[in-house]
Amino acid sequence: MGERMVHEEEKLEGFETRILGIKDEIAREEFTAKLTRIRKEIRELRNGLDLLDKVQGAVSEGQKELADEVQEKNIKEGEQVQNNLDSPNQIDRRRRLGTCGLDNKSCSTGVFASGHSMSADMIRRYSRQLLVPAFGVSGQEKLSKSSVLVVGMGGLGSPVALYLAASGVGKLGLVDNDVVELSNLHRQIIHTEGFIGQTKVSSAVSACLGVNSSLKVKEYGNGLNAANAVQIISQYDVVVDATDNLPTRYIINDACVATGKPLVSGAALGLEGQLTVYNHKNGPCYRCLFPTPQPVSTRQRCSDNGVLGVVPGIIGAFQALEAIKLASGVGETLNSRMLLLDALSTRIHMVRLRGRNSECVSCGDAPQILASNLWEYDYERFTQSTLSEEEPKPQNLIAKEDRVSAEELQKYLESGKAYVLLDVRDPHEYAISSLSNSLNIPLSSLKEKLPVLRSALLDSSGKLVNGDHSVQTEQLVEDDRRGWFRMSGRRIN
Amino acid sequence: MKLTLEFGGGLELLFGSVKIHKVDVPPPEGETKITVKHLLFWIRNNLLKERPEMFLKEKSVRPGVLVLINDCDWELCGMTEAVLEEKDSVVFISTLHGG
Numbered sequence: 373m374g375e376r377m378v379h380e381e382e383k384l385e386g387f388e389t390r391i392l393g394i395k396d397e398i399a400r401e402e403f404t405a406k407l408t409r410i411r412k413e414i415r416e417l418r419n420g421l422d423l424l425d426k427v428q429g430a431v432s433e434g435q436k437e438l439a440d441e442v443q444e445k446n447i448k449e450g451e452q453v454q455n456n457l458d459s460p461n462q463i464d465r466r467r468r469l470g471t472c473g474l475d476n477k478s479c480s481t482g483v484f485a486s487g488h489s490m491s492a493d494m495i496r497r498y499s500r501q502l503l504v505p506a507f508g509v510s511g512q513e514k515l516s517k518s519s520v521l522v523v524g525m526g527g528l529g530s531p532v533a534l535y536l537a538a539s540g541v542g543k544l545g546l547v548d549n550d551v552v553e554l555s556n557l558h559r560q561i562i563h564t565e566g567f568i569g570q571t572k573v574s575s576a577v578s579a580c581l582g583v584n585s586s587l588k589v590k591e592y593g594n595g596l597n598a599a600n601a602v603q604i605i606s607q608y609d610v611v612v613d614a615t616d617n618l619p620t621r622y623i624i625n626d627a628c629v630a631t632g633k634p635l636v637s638g639a640a641l642g643l644e645g646q647l648t649v650y651n652h653k654n655g656p657c658y659r660c661l662f663p664t665p666q667p668v669s670t671r672q673r674c675s676d677n678g679v680l681g682v683v684p685g686i687i688g689a690f691q692a693l694e695a696i697k698l699a700s701g702v703g704e705t706l707n708s709r710m711l712l713l714d715a716l717s718t719r720i721h722m723v724r725l726r727g728r729n730s731e732c733v734s735c736g737d738a739p740q741i742l743a744s745n746l747w748e749y750d751y752e753r754f755t756q757s758t759l760s761e762e763e764p765k766p767q768n769l770i771a772k773e774d775r776v777s778a779e780e781l782q783k784y785l786e787s788g789k790a791y792v793l794l795d796v797r798d799p800h801e802y803a804i805s806s807l808s809n810s811l812n813i814p815l816s817s818l819k820e821k822l823p824v825l826r827s828a829l830l831d832s833s834g835k836l837v838n839g840d841h842s843v844q845t846e847q848l849v850e851d852d853r854r855g856w857f858r859m860s861g862r863r864i865n
Numbered sequence: 866m867k868l869t870l871e872f873g874g875g876l877e878l879l880f881g882s883v884k885i886h887k888v889d890v891p892p893p894e895g896e897t898k899i900t901v902k903h904l905l906f907w908i909r910n911n912l913l914k915e916r917p918e919m920f921l922k923e924k925s926v927r928p929g930v931l932v933l934i935n936d937c938d939w940e941l942c943g944m945t946e947a948v949l950e951e952k953d954s955v956v957f958i959s960t961l962h963g964g
Contacts, residue, residue: 527963528964529964616962616963639960639961639964640964641874641961641962641963644874644961645961646960646961661931662928662960663928664928664929665928666928666929670919670929674963677875712956714873724937726938726941
């Protein structure tokens with residue numbers, strides 16, 4: 373077929389001579405550009421046809437082999453097949469023989485009779501990964517018969533779901549109970565503006581089917597919890613944890629251990645990412661590594677600490693890779709190892725992790741959390757947080773009567789009285805949005821910069837505006853870092 | 866003993882937002898060996914700028930912190946009793962769960 377294209381290219385040379393003879397410069401350039409474009413398209417078409425030739429060559433070779441094999445077996449088993457119609461194995465065999473077809477005709481109808489179950493459409497779609505020797509037809513077939521559950525359709529889950537859908541996983545389950553917001557779009561690349569306000573799962577399903585309409589996909593819009601985790605997870609071969617909160621991470625882990633599923637776990641925040649595979653090949657589970665949950669006060673959230681969009685993208689892409697390898701049985705996965713990404717300096721640490729802990733309450737020799745009782749485990753109490761993105765940290769606030777509301781502040785500012793408006797947020801937060809005529813001294817350096825504040829107060833009216841202010845400031849420095857100033861800063865904004 | 870310490874996953878905020886610290890840690894008086902336990906005390910007294918409870922709990926690191934000695938989980942090396950050697954790298958990383 374490729375040869376025909378060579379002929380077409382030769383014909384184009386005749387056109388070129390004619391085009392060069394055109395006197396009008398603009399018209400000549402226009403035709404030359406068109407010709408270049410057509411040449412490029414022909415070249416691409418030729419490459420495609422060459423590939424198809426290769427694939428078809430391989431397929432017909434496989435067909436011949438299979439036909440010989442089948443014929444031989446048929447002769448041997450022919451009688452038996454007819455006599456044992458009730459045996460499911462035999463019926464299945466007959467069915468397979470029937471759909472495989474033994475002649476070349478079936479190829480033209482799109483069903484290849486080779487040693488595999490892939491259709492011509494599948495071969496065309498996945499040709500580039502079929503050509504990867506380590507993956508090949510057997511990897512693709514296993515992948516297409518496998519099922520993967522992705523929990524969380526956020527920054528991590530977006531690339532995971534898209535890559536799994538594109539790569540031809542058999543069944544994809546998508547879990548999330550959230551809706552798409554504008555502030556998600558910088559990192560949750562599966563969602564588009566048109567889906568703002570709609571559920572993340574419906575948006576993700578639509579995107580995945582847009583990439584691969586042959587995908588079997590199931591959505592779970594109520595999210596994962598202790599009551600439904602075992603039932604949902606037991607229906608899949610591989611589970612991907614792409615969530616953003618601690619209790620759900622423990623639930624997924626325990627349910628994966630209880631049902632014997634490998635768990636691809638990823639996390640990203642700020643400019644850092646972490647990735648590992650739990651509960652696989654005698655490696656540790658999440659609880660082996662973290663038997664005690666991290667204290668609430670030390671946890672960070674994307675909505676407080678920020679995250680550069682591409683960081684969860686990188687970790688999510690890695691998660692998709694690990695899930696594909698687990699589902700297709702190809703390569704070496706990240707069990708008992710952890711990948712640590714420092715995106716700011718583009719450094720990756722690969723670290724060796726401990727093995728499974730025989731005393732682990734989840735995966736140990738005498739586990740306490742089982743498929744049968746997992747539903748009654750109080751994960752929210754265990755982690756002291758709810759099943760959504762981490763709750764804000766408890767704030768050590770000053771008394772209500774000591775606070776100033778935005779309305780009160782506005783009235784005060786409009787009254788024309790002298791004032792110093794101190795904003796104690798960090799400089800990068802102040803840069804996003806601030807009130808005019810405010811003074812930014814981050815709370816962490818307020819103590820050492822008190823003289824600056826005092827002189828600002830004196831400058832503002834030649835005397836202290838309010839005798840209490842300096843006293844209050846000293847007091848506030850001793851207060852919790854996330855105390856009143858930060859809260860009032862937020863409210864004012 | 867010259868060691869490279871690295872803090873990540875947000876722990877660097879407790880160390881002046883500096884991730885990598887090249888340090889020279891003297892052994893405890895009358896001893897030649899330096900264990901991770903001694904290193905933790907040394908960090909607390911010499912390096913930690915604020916809020917020690919965000920890093921330590923009792924005589925170890927707080928829950929949610931992974932300690933890696935030469936890129937290896939400290940559980941495999943003896944945890945607080947692990948003996949350090951010249952030019953070892955010790956990484957303290959807080960687990961993340963954002964997504």
